[in-house]
Amino acid sequence: MTREDIIKTVNSALAEEFEVEENILDPEANIKETLSLDSLSLVDLVALIQQTYKVKIPVADLPSIQTFNNLYDYIEAHLPK
Amino acid sequence: MKRDVVIIGSGLGGLVCAFVLSRMGRSVLVLEKERQPGGCLQSYRRRGWNFDTGFHYVGGLAEGQSLHAAFDYLGLLSLPWHRLDPASERIRIGERMFSLMQGYEAFADTLSAQFPSQRKALSEYVALLAQTNRSSADVLNPRAEVTDWGTSLWGTGAYAYLMNTFHDAELVDALSGASLKMELKRDSLPLFTFLHGNGSYVESSWRLRGDGSLLVDALVRGIRSQGGEVLCGSEVTKLSEANGRLAYACCANGECYEADTFICDAHPAVACRLVEQSRLLRNVYRSRIARLENTSGMFTLALRLKPRTFPYVNWNQYIYREPGVWSAADAEVPAGGGLMVSCRVPQEGNAYAEQIDLLTPMPWSVCRMWQDTEPGRRGEAYAAMKADWAEACLTLAEECFPGLRSMIAEQYTSTPLTYAHYTYSPQGSAYGVRKDFRNPLQTVLSARTPIPNLLLTGQSLMLHGLQGVTMTALFTCAALVGKEKVWSEVFLREP
Numbered sequence: 001m002t003r004e005d006i007i008k009t010v011n012s013a014l015a016e017e018f019e020v021e022e023n024i025l026d027p028e029a030n031i032k033e034t035l036s037l038d039s040l041s042l043v044d045l046v047a048l049i050q051q052t053y054k055v056k057i058p059v060a061d062l063p064s065i066q067t068f069n070n071l072y073d074y075i076e077a078h079l080p081k
Numbered sequence: 082m083k084r085d086v087v088i089i090g091s092g093l094g095g096l097v098c099a100f101v102l103s104r105m106g107r108s109v110l111v112l113e114k115e116r117q118p119g120g121c122l123q124s125y126r127r128r129g130w131n132f133d134t135g136f137h138y139v140g141g142l143a144e145g146q147s148l149h150a151a152f153d154y155l156g157l158l159s160l161p162w163h164r165l166d167p168a169s170e171r172i173r174i175g176e177r178m179f180s181l182m183q184g185y186e187a188f189a190d191t192l193s194a195q196f197p198s199q200r201k202a203l204s205e206y207v208a209l210l211a212q213t214n215r216s217s218a219d220v221l222n223p224r225a226e227v228t229d230w231g232t233s234l235w236g237t238g239a240y241a242y243l244m245n246t247f248h249d250a251e252l253v254d255a256l257s258g259a260s261l262k263m264e265l266k267r268d269s270l271p272l273f274t275f276l277h278g279n280g281s282y283v284e285s286s287w288r289l290r291g292d293g294s295l296l297v298d299a300l301v302r303g304i305r306s307q308g309g310e311v312l313c314g315s316e317v318t319k320l321s322e323a324n325g326r327l328a329y330a331c332c333a334n335g336e337c338y339e340a341d342t343f344i345c346d347a348h349p350a351v352a353c354r355l356v357e358q359s360r361l362l363r364n365v366y367r368s369r370i371a372r373l374e375n376t377s378g379m380f381t382l383a384l385r386l387k388p389r390t391f392p393y394v395n396w397n398q399y400i401y402r403e404p405g406v407w408s409a410a411d412a413e414v415p416a417g418g419g420l421m422v423s424c425r426v427p428q429e430g431n432a433y434a435e436q437i438d439l440l441t442p443m444p445w446s447v448c449r450m451w452q453d454t455e456p457g458r459r460g461e462a463y464a465a466m467k468a469d470w471a472e473a474c475l476t477l478a479e480e481c482f483p484g485l486r487s488m489i490a491e492q493y494t495s496t497p498l499t500y501a502h503y504t505y506s507p508q509g510s511a512y513g514v515r516k517d518f519r520n521p522l523q524t525v526l527s528a529r530t531p532i533p534n535l536l537l538t539g540q541s542l543m544l545h546g547l548q549g550v551t552m553t554a555l556f557t558c559a560a561l562v563g564k565e566k567v568w569s570e571v572f573l574r575e576p
């Protein structure tokens with residue numbers, strides 16, 4: 001899966017599941033603010049990524065994921081080979 | 082008339098929330114779809130006899146033990162409790178017999194006699210049980226030291242822990258043999274659930290002289306005397322919003338009830354279904370809840386015995402055909418998951434048992450083909466399946482109680498389909514959502530939902546069982562009124 005594929009599928013899943021317009025998902029925007037996430041819906045995000053990509057994000061790694069680019073990077077680096 | 086709190090479902094979790102909140106002066110209304118309250122605690126009546134469904138015994142009621150303070154607060158300690166024999170759990174696995182005793186020392190000593198090389202490991206195990214029991218309310222205690230102790234137990238597999246601690250499959254079977262009160266699944270059951278599910282019974286074990294409806298009636302009486310309401314025959318079909326908040330619970334009979342806060346005591350998937358439209362309850366939460374797996378269900382064979390045939394036994398008997406208690410849980414073979422024999426305490430002065438329940442895990446796969454049928458109209462194949470399972474239960478039970486068949490006056494059965502119908506538990510699950518040590522973050526649900534004034538309670542959240550659901554309900558109340566308030570009301574109360 002190329003990075004472009006990841007961005008495309010992540011954005012499409014986020015838009016569908018968080019019920020937002022895809023065009024607001026700016027790569028450098030803050031995820032929590034853009035998707036209005038609280039600590040509870042952060043779990044939803046982790047669950048969604050795990051379900052879609054089989055990539056499990058440990059709680060300890062969450063602080064390093066601030067922007068959408070951080071998220072794409074994380075998935076790209078941890079995708080099962 | 083607008084209430085402070087409307088509670089959907091009158092299982093133990095819903096009733097405990099209603100009791101606590103009405104006691105704190107909130108106006109509370111409980112809505113129950115069935116004709117009687119109680120959820121998994123309700124009993125049913127046949128030919129003048131009451132039969133239990135989910136309730137059989139409870140642990141930790143003595144002074145200073147894990148359920149004492151909460152049950153005292155709820156007014157449940159004055160019920161006719163009957164303590165089991167010191168060897169309260171007796172386990173037969175193949176030809177081998179084991180006893181689990183009440184009291185930490187007796188528990189470790191008795192097993193050490195059979196497994197002398199394990200004395201040290203057993204002492205450590207009971208110390209862990211004791212710590213679990215002592216700290217069961219710590220989450221509510223504002224002055225308790227915050228540790229990651231509980232978190233690490235959620236992330237540890239119970240089976241792996243037991244095998245790594247004891248390196249003895251037979252002892253692990255013995256220690257797990259009374260655990261039909263949870264789903265013994267190697268690749269999911271967290272150590273936290275295992276310790277909580279067993280710990281309070283090692284403190285002390287009790288039956289009621291009477292059926293589970295005594296608990297339900299006492300709670301409902303308490304709620305009503307505190308100004309709360311419990312309405313049966315009121316099936317909530319929709320939770321709807323007004324001005325960006327949940328505002329109404331509307332029932333199948335057309336009645337709608339307005340409230341500031343809603344607590345759902347049904348399965349979380351039911352809560353999601355009730356909220357048809359909400360900007361706050363987004364797909365992502367709904368899909369996460371929908372993806373959660375559920376624990377397996379139970380088959381129950383309830384027996385009423387001929388008078389003066391079966392001397393009452395004041396302990397629980399567990400019977401497994403062969404070793405491998407942990408691999409038995411998925412068994413589709415009738416009674417392949419092991420059997421629990423639970424005797425109802427007879428009326429005062431009667432040395433003979435009047436009623437006995439035989440319980441065995443029954444996976445949903447056995448029931449799936451009848452999932453769209455209604456009770457009483459499931460057809461002959463279903464009746465035949467139940468007869469097979471009843472037969473297997475009786476065969477296993479007779480290994481410990483020879484001649485039991487000849488003592489039966491009448492018998493009734495229930496399956497996971499029965500639970501699915503009466504409690505809306507998906508797949509008739511006996512213990513709700515399956516907690517998974519590989520993924521506690523997602524499988525151990527919070528009482529809070531994305532909708533600020535919709536809370537959850539019941540066995541699908543943190544803990545199941547009588548003690549677990551009671552504690553979970555206190556956590557739910559704490560989410561509404563603050564844990565300091567719950568802690569001071571329930572645990573720091575003047576006697």
